[in-house]
Amino acid sequence: MSILFPRLLPSESDRLFSGMRGRTPSELREQAGNSSLRAVFAATGGTRVTRNELQLLATTIETLAIAGGYPEMPGTAQRNQFDRAVARHLHQHTGMTPGEASQRQVWAFLGLVLVPHVCAWRFPMKDGVYVADRFKGSDLTRHTLARLWTRAHVLYDSAAPDPYALMDAVGEADLDQIMARRRAVAATPALVRAIVRAHVEDSNSGEDTPARAVLRDSLQRLLRLTAFLDLDWIPEEQILQLVREQRIESRKHLDVA
Amino acid sequence: MIDATWFSQPFRPDGGITAEGLRNQLGRPALSVLTVLVRESAQNSWDAKLAADVRYSLDLTTVSPVHRQAWVDLLLPGAPRESSAGRTVPDLLRSQSIRYLAVSDRGTTGLGGPTRSDVHAEPNQRAWLSFVLNSGEKQDVDGGGGTYGYGKGAFFLASRVSTVLIYTRFVDEGRLRSRLIGSALLTSTTIDDVPYTGRHWWGVPADGYCEPLSDGAADNIAARLGLPGFREDETGTTVVVLDPDLTDPAVDDRSEMSVEEAGRFLADAAGWNLWPLTLEGRARRLHIAVNAHGVRVEVPSEQNDAVLANFAAAYRLAAAESEPNIRCGNPKKGLGRFAYVDTFGAKATAAAAAELGLSGSPHHVCCMRSPDLVVQYLEQPAKPHPEVGYAGVFKVEEDLDATFAKSEPPTHDAWVDAQLSGREATFVRVYRRRLSEECAAVVGPKAKEVRVAQVPVGPVAQRLGFLLSTVGGTGAAEPVLSGHPVDDGNPSDPGRPSSGGVSPQGGSAGASAGSAYGTAGSGGTGSSGARRRGRPVLVGSPYFRSRSGRVILAQKVRIQAGTVVRGTAAVITGEGGAETAKPAGSSQPQVLGWQCNGVFAAGDVFAAGDESVEADLLINPVEDAAVEIGVEVTA
Numbered sequence: 026m027s028i029l030f031p032r033l034l035p036s037e038s039d040r041l042f043s044g045m046r047g048r049t050p051s052e053l054r055e056q057a058g059n060s061s062l063r064a065v066f067a068a069t070g071g072t073r074v075t076r077n078e079l080q081l082l083a084t085t086i087e088t089l090a091i092a093g094g095y096p097e098m099p100g101t102a103q104r105n106q107f108d109r110a111v112a113r114h115l116h117q118h119t120g121m122t123p124g125e126a127s128q129r130q131v132w133a134f135l136g137l138v139l140v141p142h143v144c145a146w147r148f149p150m151k152d153g154v155y156v157a158d159r160f161k162g163s164d165l166t167r168h169t170l171a172r173l174w175t176r177a178h179v180l181y182d183s184a185a186p187d188p189y190a191l192m193d194a195v196g197e198a199d200l201d202q203i204m205a206r207r208r209a210v211a212a213t214p215a216l217v218r219a220i221v222r223a224h225v226e227d228s229n230s231g232e233d234t235p236a237r238a239v240l241r242d243s244l245q246r247l248l249r250l251t252a253f254l255d256l257d258w259i260p261e262e263q264i265l266q267l268v269r270e271q272r273i274e275s276r277k278h279l280d281v282a
Numbered sequence: 283m284i285d286a287t288w289f290s291q292p293f294r295p296d297g298g299i300t301a302e303g304l305r306n307q308l309g310r311p312a313l314s315v316l317t318v319l320v321r322e323s324a325q326n327s328w329d330a331k332l333a334a335d336v337r338y339s340l341d342l343t344t345v346s347p348v349h350r351q352a353w354v355d356l357l358l359p360g361a362p363r364e365s366s367a368g369r370t371v372p373d374l375l376r377s378q379s380i381r382y383l384a385v386s387d388r389g390t391t392g393l394g395g396p397t398r399s400d401v402h403a404e405p406n407q408r409a410w411l412s413f414v415l416n417s418g419e420k421q422d423v424d425g426g427g428g429t430y431g432y433g434k435g436a437f438f439l440a441s442r443v444s445t446v447l448i449y450t451r452f453v454d455e456g457r458l459r460s461r462l463i464g465s466a467l468l469t470s471t472t473i474d475d476v477p478y479t480g481r482h483w484w485g486v487p488a489d490g491y492c493e494p495l496s497d498g499a500a501d502n503i504a505a506r507l508g509l510p511g512f513r514e515d516e517t518g519t520t521v522v523v524l525d526p527d528l529t530d531p532a533v534d535d536r537s538e539m540s541v542e543e544a545g546r547f548l549a550d551a552a553g554w555n556l557w558p559l560t561l562e563g564r565a566r567r568l569h570i571a572v573n574a575h576g577v578r579v580e581v582p583s584e585q586n587d588a589v590l591a592n593f594a595a596a597y598r599l600a601a602a603e604s605e606p607n608i609r610c611g612n613p614k615k616g617l618g619r620f621a622y623v624d625t626f627g628a629k630a631t632a633a634a635a636a637e638l639g640l641s642g643s644p645h646h647v648c649c650m651r652s653p654d655l656v657v658q659y660l661e662q663p664a665k666p667h668p669e670v671g672y673a674g675v676f677k678v679e680e681d682l683d684a685t686f687a688k689s690e691p692p693t694h695d696a697w698v699d700a701q702l703s704g705r706e707a708t709f710v711r712v713y714r715r716r717l718s719e720e721c722a723a724v725v726g727p728k729a730k731e732v733r734v735a736q737v738p739v740g741p742v743a744q745r746l747g748f749l750l751s752t753v754g755g756t757g758a759a760e761p762v763l764s765g766h767p768v769d770d771g772n773p774s775d776p777g778r779p780s781s782g783g784v785s786p787q788g789g790s791a792g793a794s795a796g797s798a799y800g801t802a803g804s805g806g807t808g809s810s811g812a813r814r815r816g817r818p819v820l821v822g823s824p825y826f827r828s829r830s831g832r833v834i835l836a837q838k839v840r841i842q843a844g845t846v847v848r849g850t851a852a853v854i855t856g857e858g859g860a861e862t863a864k865p866a867g868s869s870q871p872q873v874l875g876w877q878c879n880g881v882f883a884a885g886d887v888f889a890a891g892d893e894s895v896e897a898d899l900l901i902n903p904v905e906d907a908a909v910e911i912g913v914e915v916t917a
Binding site for chain 2: 206209210242243245246247248249250251252253274275277278279281
């Protein structure tokens with residue numbers, strides 16, 4: 026049975042986000058709550074999450090954030106650690122299904138009602154304004170929490186001893202490169218896993234061209250292939266082989282350049 | 283009871299041809315004696331057909347103990363002692379086993395007519411004369427395949443004692459009649475100051491020639507020898523090749539095949555050389571049976587051999603061509619009809635096929651003329667993938683049949699323009715060039731060697747299986763126009779069965795499938811002010827063709843009168859849009875130009891004149907990428 030999450034109505038999302046202008050995270054923390062009159066649930070399809078569960082989720086995320094060095098500005102390593110921990114928790118413990126997770130308004134509720142202050146810690150104001158995508162769910166690959174859930178979902182490998190181990194293997198910027206190709210690459214979790222695995226193998230090999238450049242170039246090559254290859258049905262081992270070959274191609278051309 | 287005896291032909295005062303000369307008429311065929319025997323004898327049988335189907339059988343066997351004594355008693359007395367190749371008839375009859383190959387046809391006319399060559403015979407009454415007595419007599423049968431009348435030499439060549447028995451039944455004035463005679467071509471010699479030609483007959487010697495045993499006597503003796511007989515009112519001929527030469531053509535050391543192996547070889551030779559005559563749906567068919575020591579050997583056919591099935595499919599396609607599609611430009615003349623089908627995984631393995639040049643996936647054009655006997659399998663370039671091939675069929679137009687026949691050597695296994703002159707030589711040269719061009723287009727671009735990865739293909743096969751629901755078909759996909767060489771400027775025929783273009787060209791990626799496969803963009807979009815009637819229309823799917831030896835992608839476009847259009851080509855990615863960031867060192871599709879009515883114009887812009895035209899937009903393709911082709915109106 027899946028858990029249904031409240032969906033914040035779009036007009037309320039807009040209102041709450043504009044209300045955030047100029048407010049500090051600590052001010053936002055005071056406004057945070059576990060319910061909204063302007064949130065609805067899907068009519069059928071699962072059990073509605075309770076307020077207590079939502080409160081527990083908010084507390085957990087906040088705890089993880091504090092453990093990660095917030096509200097001070099933590100370093101990259103700590104920030105990554107926070108991201109991974111939240112991703113793991115969202116994916117493992119909330120009972121959220123891909124169907125729910127694909128609802129922008131669910132993430133708007135989490136980002137604007139439940140833990141706006143944590144999102145503000147993670148993506149602070151720039152020039153006095155917050156970035157809407159990080160809060161409203163208008164782009165799930167950029168929303169503070171949605172992107173983490175997606176990342177965990179895509180990299181989840183049920184066959185591995187630690188199903189989330191791949192998340193720890195690759196840095197934020199590299200993963201962003203991959204996840205941003207959401208239609209051509211991230212839509213096939215097996216491909217993402219293969220890309221990450223191949224990248225990890227390559228990162229250890231210490232050659233001339235930085236592994237990150239190889240990653241980016243090989244992604245371009247994979248994009249060409251996914252235009253006519255449907256990788257969803259290819260065994261994961263073969264996808265990995267395919268990715269390795271693209272990386273070899275990329276490295277060949279990049280080393281020359 | 284008349285007993286048959288041997289008769290040796292003395293030289294006549296005005297000379298005569300020696301047995302050696304007769305044996306050599308076939309020249310020294312490149313094919314093995316058994317294959318030549320199958321080809322020549324089947325041709326004789328087919329030429330002698332009556333109104334219905336012809337049954338043609340090859341029985342390789344050993345004289346049974348029951349009949350053995352009769353062979354010795356009847357054939358040994360007075361048997362010629364000279365030999366053609368070291369072994370004599372008496373040697374054979376005294377040996378442990380007397381082996382023979384009986385080549386029979388039924389549903390044929392049999393060998394009737396006069397039994398001596400110095401009396402007049404009507405054209406349809408010359409079967410005995412031309413087969414048993416004379417040499418080099420032209421076939422007088424309509425649509426006959428033979429041209430030299432030398433085919434019977436194959437029987438003697440196949441016999442290690444150069445001796446055959448001929449047993450025939452025919453209808454003469456409404457009455458069934460039989461004849462039996464033995465015939466040998468040995469060596470010319472002089473005995474007791476009398477020079478002999480080396481030709482011998484076994485029958486009833488008459489004044490200076492030899493009559494056959496006839497009717498009751500013939501049937502009686504044939505039965506005593508155990509020869510294949512005739513049922514009821516059947517007519518036809520059985521030629522018994524004594525001591526057939528079973529040398530294995532596949533090895534050099536002249537080792538012999540066993541009877542079973544030889545039976546297999548004969549069945550394969552019959553299948554691969556005679557298949558067009560056996561096809562279902564013909565008005566009259568040849569039914570082939572091969573037995574080795576009485577055991578039926580399966581003859582390859584379209585029912586049981588994948589490669590032959592493909593050739594048969596190509597044959598039917600070629601027959602369905604409404605007009606000759608292989609043409610000579612100067613002088614203008616339709617030479618014949620050509621068609622092909624792609625093959626997937628079908629391989630030729632038989633030794634008899636290998637002798638004809640076929641092994642592995644076919645990449646050949648089976649050439650034939652009336653009456654659909656295989657002349658040769660012309661080898662053409664192979665497809666890049668070892669499992670993929672194509673089976674082509676080329677049939678000469680009826681009105682050129684005589685020309686091509688003249689170009690054949692006595693064994694009818696090639697067309698040689700050197701034997702002809704003038705226009706005729708041109709035709710025989712040009713057909714070959716045209717077929718090469720067709721096949722170059724079929725094979726598609728000479729792709730670089732493709733390394734095929736060792737990966738399981740089960741999932742791929744499953745996904746692609748629908749494409750192969752009928753081999754050579756286009757599956758659920760729209761038929762892809764087959765490529766033509768650019769030089770002739772000929773528009774492609776959409777009715778072609780399959781594509782010359784979209785050939786799999788896996789790159790280095792083990793799991794990758796097609797290479798550049800154009801997707802047609804919508805024509806004329808985004809062109810401000812372009813009136814609806816002015817929009818260019820993309821016609822059909824893009825296809826590959828070759829131009830100056832290079833592979834190019836072509837898209838046919840109908841361009842409205844008075845418009846100027848620009849062609850575009852871009853790689854599209856899995857994201858669904860045009861590629862923005864290019865992989866390092868990657869190639870990009872480029873518009874090379876336009877080709878309209880055979881005229882090539884470089885550049886991406888094409889201006890139509892006063893009339894709407896169809897032009898080919900030519901694009902430099904990119905391997906392992908999807909290319910979007912677009913055409914927009916600029917003015």
